Amino acid sequence: MHKLVMRFLTATEGKYFTLTVDDIKADGNGVPTVTEAETNALMDLVIAKNIFASANGSLVGKKDAKIVTTDTSTVELA
Numbered sequence: 001m002h003k004l005v006m007r008f009l010t011a012t013e014g015k016y017f018t019l020t021v022d023d024i025k026a027d028g029n030g031v032p033t034v035t036e037a038e039t040n041a042l043m044d045l046v047i048a049k050n051i052f053a054s055a056n057g058s059l060v061g062k063k064d065a066k067i068v069t070t071d072t073s074t075v076e077l078a
Contacts, residue, residue, distance in 0.1 A: 001022065001023060001069070001070050001072070002032045002069050003020055003021060004021040004034055004039065004065065004066075005018060005019075005065065006021075006042070006043055007062075007064050008046070008060075009059070009061035010054050010056035010057050011058050012056035012057050016063050017054045017059055019046065032069075039065050040062070044062075046059065047059050047060070047061070047062070
């Protein structure tokens with residue numbers, strides 16, 4: 001599974017707000033196809049719309065973003 005993890009700067013200096021989008025789009029081989037331009041546009045929109053409440057104040061800028069890939073294996077229990 002792939003997810004997009006975006007961190008935003010907040011009004012409180014040194015504090016961040018994290019927004020995660022699960023199951024991002026991927027090609028037929030399972031490789032994520034989310035682009036830098038799409039990520040930047042999404043983060044800009046989130047900041048502009050100011051729809052998320054944060055304990056550390058409004059979202060005021062972009063910190064970073066990354067695509068995280070997880071692999072899950074089932075463990076058999078006795």
